[in-house]
Amino acid sequence: xxxxxxxxxxxxxxxxxxxxxxANPGMGWPLAVSAAMMEHRRAALPRAIxxxxxxxxxxxxxxxxxxxxxxxxxxxxxxxxxxAGALVIGLGLYLLIHRRHPRFLSRVxxxxxxxxxxxxxxxxxxxxxLVPIYLGLCADPEAQGASHAAAARLMGENGLQALVVxxxxxxxxxxxxxxxxxxxxxxxxxxxxxxGWFNLDILWAISLVLVGALAIALAA
Amino acid sequence: MTVRPDPTFHAxxxxxxxxxxxxxxxxxxxxxxxxxxxxxxxxxxxxxxxxCGKVVNTLLMPNRGDEFHHFGWNACSxxxxxxxxxxxxxxxxxxxPGIRSSRIYxxxxxxxxxxxxxxxxxxxxxxxKTGYSRPHTVHCGPEGIYVSTLGGxxxxxxxxxxxxxxxxxESFEVIGRYxxxxxPQDKHYDFWWNLPRDYMVSSEWGLxxxxxxxxxxxxxxxxxxxxxxxxWDLRGRRNVQTIDLGxxxxxxxxxxxxxxxxxxxGFCGVVVDTTxxxxxxxxxxxxxxxxxxxxKTATIPPEAADPADLPELLKGFSAVPPLVTDxxxxxxxxxxxxxxxxxxxxxxxxxxxPMAPKHSGSVRIGGIVQKGRHPNGKAFQGxxxxxxISRDGKRVYWTxxxxxxxxxxxxxxxxxxxxxxxxxxxxxxxxxDKDFHVAxxxxxxxxxxxxxxxxxSTDSFCYPSAR
Numbered sequence: 001x002x003x004x005x006x007x008x009x010x011x012x013x014x015x016x017x018x019x020x021x022x023a024n025p026g027m028g029w030p031l032a033v034s035a036a037m038m039e040h041r042r043a044a045l046p047r048a049i050x051x052x053x054x055x056x057x058x059x060x061x062x063x064x065x066x067x068x069x070x071x072x073x074x075x076x077x078x079x080x081x082x083x084a085g086a087l088v089i090g091l092g093l094y095l096l097i098h099r100r101h102p103r104f105l106s107r108v109x110x111x112x113x114x115x116x117x118x119x120x121x122x123x124x125x126x127x128x129x130l131v132p133i134y135l136g137l138c139a140d141p142e143a144q145g146a147s148h149a150a151a152a153r154l155m156g157e158n159g160l161q162a163l164v165v166x167x168x169x170x171x172x173x174x175x176x177x178x179x180x181x182x183x184x185x186x187x188x189x190x191x192x193x194x195x196g197w198f199n200l201d202i203l204w205a206i207s208l209v210l211v212g213a214l215a216i217a218l219a220a
Numbered sequence: 221m222t223v224r225p226d227p228t229f230h231a232x233x234x235x236x237x238x239x240x241x242x243x244x245x246x247x248x249x250x251x252x253x254x255x256x257x258x259x260x261x262x263x264x265x266x267x268x269x270x271x272c273g274k275v276v277n278t279l280l281m282p283n284r285g286d287e288f289h290h291f292g293w294n295a296c297s298x299x300x301x302x303x304x305x306x307x308x309x310x311x312x313x314x315x316x317p318g319i320r321s322s323r324i325y326x327x328x329x330x331x332x333x334x335x336x337x338x339x340x341x342x343x344x345x346x347x348x349k350t351g352y353s354r355p356h357t358v359h360c361g362p363e364g365i366y367v368s369t370l371g372g373x374x375x376x377x378x379x380x381x382x383x384x385x386x387x388x389x390e391s392f393e394v395i396g397r398y399x400x401x402x403x404p405q406d407k408h409y410d411f412w413w414n415l416p417r418d419y420m421v422s423s424e425w426g427l428x429x430x431x432x433x434x435x436x437x438x439x440x441x442x443x444x445x446x447x448x449x450x451x452w453d454l455r456g457r458r459n460v461q462t463i464d465l466g467x468x469x470x471x472x473x474x475x476x477x478x479x480x481x482x483x484x485x486g487f488c489g490v491v492v493d494t495t496x497x498x499x500x501x502x503x504x505x506x507x508x509x510x511x512x513x514x515x516k517t518a519t520i521p522p523e524a525a526d527p528a529d530l531p532e533l534l535k536g537f538s539a540v541p542p543l544v545t546d547x548x549x550x551x552x553x554x555x556x557x558x559x560x561x562x563x564x565x566x567x568x569x570x571x572x573x574p575m576a577p578k579h580s581g582s583v584r585i586g587g588i589v590q591k592g593r594h595p596n597g598k599a600f601q602g603x604x605x606x607x608x609i610s611r612d613g614k615r616v617y618w619t620x621x622x623x624x625x626x627x628x629x630x631x632x633x634x635x636x637x638x639x640x641x642x643x644x645x646x647x648x649x650x651x652x653d654k655d656f657h658v659a660x661x662x663x664x665x666x667x668x669x670x671x672x673x674x675x676x677s678t679d680s681f682c683y684p685s686a687r
Contacts, residue, residue, distance in 0.1 A: 110455075193683075
C-alpha cells in the first residue's frame with residue numbers, strides 16, 4: 001500500500017504536524033522567550049527549545065514504539081490500523097466535548113520544561129496524532145514473508161522507523177517553535193502573545209478526528 | 221472561552237502599563253451594622269467623562285452581614301503562560317468573599333457598568349471542602365483561583381489553622397486545600413507569588429477572635445497578632461521557610477512582590493511596632509541559594525497627641541500610631557504607596573533601590589487627630605486605607621474604612637464611605653485631585669477597589685518587562 005506517492009504524502013504529514021505542534025504557543029515556545037528574558041541571555045532560548053523538543057520526542061517515541069511492536073501481529077494489520085484510527089478519533093471527540101486543561105499539568109515546576117513538554121504532548125494527543133501516519137509508513141508485512149527471521153527484521157525496522165518518524169516530527173517542531181520564539185524575542189515583542197495567539201482547541205480536536213478517519217479509510 | 225486571549229491580559233508589566241487607562245473602578249461597599257446588604261459600586265474614573273468620580277451603578281447582594289473586604293478577578297495576565305493552560309479565559313468575573321459570612325459571590329461584570337450575580341458559593345461548601353473560613357485575598361494562579369482565609373473550622377474559626385484553598389477557574393467549584401505541608405504557619409492574611417520562579421509568600425494578621433469583634437488590646441500588647449512571613453514552594457505546595465519579623469512587629473499584612481518576575485524581592489507592611497508605635501516597611505528577598513531573607517527598610521513614627529483628642533484605645537499612649545494598613549507597588553516597581561490609616565497620610569516611597577526606600581511624596585487627609593479635609597472642603601472620615609494604583613502608575617485611588625469593628629474603635633464618630641484619587645507627578649510626588657471625591661449610598665463604608673482591566677494588586681506576570 002505504501003507506494004511512492006503516498007509515502008511522500010505521509011512524510012509530509014509527519015513534517016507538517018511537527019511544524020503545527022511547534023508553532024502552537026500551547027506547546028511551549030513562549031516559555032523559551034521567557035527563559036531568555038528571565039536569564040538575560042539569548043543562549044537560554046535555544047536551550048529551552050531543545051528541552052521542549054526532548055520532551056516532545058519522548059512523548060512521540062513513548063506512543064510509537066509500542067505500536068511498532070504491534071506491527072508484528074501480521075494477521076491483524078488492518079484491525080490495528082482501524083483501532084488506532086478509532087483511538088485518535090475518540091481522543092479528538094473527547095477533547096471537543098471536554099475542553100479542559102488537566103490540572104496536574106499546572107503542578108509541573110516551570111524549570112522542568114522537558115517533563116512539561118512530554119506531559120502536554122501526551123495529554124493533548126499530539127503523540128497519538130502521529131500513530132496513523134506512522135502505521136501508514138511501516139513496512140508492508142505481506143512483502144516480508146512470515147519467517148521468524150523476517151519477523152525480527154520487521155520489528156527492528158519498524159522500531160527504527162518509529163524513532164525516525166518521532167525524530168523528523170520533533171525536528172520540524174523544534175524549527176517552528178524556535179523560529180517563533182526567536183522572532184518574538186528578537187523582533188516582534190511579547191505583544192504578539194495576546195494579539196496573535198489563537199484558540200486552536202477546536203481545530204486541534206478536529207484534526208485528531210480527521211487524521212483518525214483518514215487512517216481508517218486507508219486501512220479499510 | 222474566546223478565540224484570542226483577553227486584551228486585558230498582558231505578557232509583561234511594561235505592556236500592562238502601555239494599555240489604555242482605566243475607565244471604570246469597582247469598589248466594595250459594606251454595611252457596618254449589617255442593616256443593609258453589602259454590594260459593589262461601579263465608579264466612573266474616565267477623566268474625559270462628565271460623570272467622572274460618580275457611582276454609576278451598584279449591585280447589592282441577596283444576603284446581609286457578609287462584610288465585604290478584599291476581592292479579585294477570575295483571571296489575570298498570568299493566563300498568558302502556556303504552563304497554566306488557560307490563555308482563553310476572560311477577565312470577566314469578580315470573586316467577592318464575605319469575610320464575616322464566608323460566602324463567596326461570583327459577579328459577572330462583562331457588560332459593566334451592568335453587573336449580575338453569576339454564582340454564589342455558600343459557606344457550607346467552603347467549610348465542608350476545606351475546613352477553612354473567612355475568605356480574604358483572591359488571586360488567579362496556576363491551578364485555578366487561590367483564596368486565602370483567616371479562620372479555620374468551628375464557630376469561631378479556631379479549629380485548625382487557616383490557609384489557602386483553590387477554586388476551579390471556570391465552574392467556581394471549591395476544589396480543596398492548597399497546602400500539603402504548611403510547616404509552622406498557623407495564621408494567615410495575604411499571599412502573592414513569583415510565577416516563573418515558582419515561589420509564594422504569605423503573611424499573618426490574626427485569628428477570628430482577635431479581629432471579628434474589634435482589636436483586642438491585651439493581645440496586641442502581648443504581641444499575639446501575626447508577625448511572620450512564610451515562603452512556599454508554590455507548585456509543590458510546601459512551606460519552605462518562615463521568617464519571624466520579631467514579635468513586636470504586630471500584624472504583617474500586604475505582600476507586594478516586584479511585578480517584574482526577574483526581580484526576586486518584594487515588600488510587606490507591618491501595622492504597628494508595639495515597642496514604639498511605629499509602622500514599618502519590610503523588604504524581603506530571595507538569595508542566590510534560594511533561601512529567603514527580610515529586613516526592615518523604612519519606619520514611620522507615631523505623632524504626639526493630646527489624649528483628649530484620642531479614642532479610648534489610644535488615650536494611654538498620648539500618640540497616634542501611623543497604622544500601616546495597606547501598601548501597593550506601581551507596575552514599574554518604582555513607587556511603593558503606604559497608607560497610614562491612623563495619622564491620615566498617604567505616603568509615596570521611591571523603591572528603585574528596594575533595600576533603601578526613599579520617602580518621595582505625601583498627602584494628608586483624614587486621620588484620628590488631624591481630620592484633614594479634602595481639597596474640595598468636605599470632610600474625610602477615617603484615613604487613607606485600601607489603595608489601588610492605575611496601571612500606568614499616574615493615579616492612586618483609595619478608600620477610608622479598615623474593618624467594621626476596628627473602624628468603630630479608632631474612629632468612633634464613624635467612617636462614611638469615601639473614595640479619592642491623587643495624581644502622581646512625572647518625577648514622583650503626589651497631589652490630591654480637587655474634584656474626585658466619590659459619594660456612596662447612605663450608610664455604607666467603602667473598602668477595596670479594583671480597576672477594570674486589572675491593576676497593581678491583581679495581575680501576575682510570567683514574562684519580564686525588558687530583555
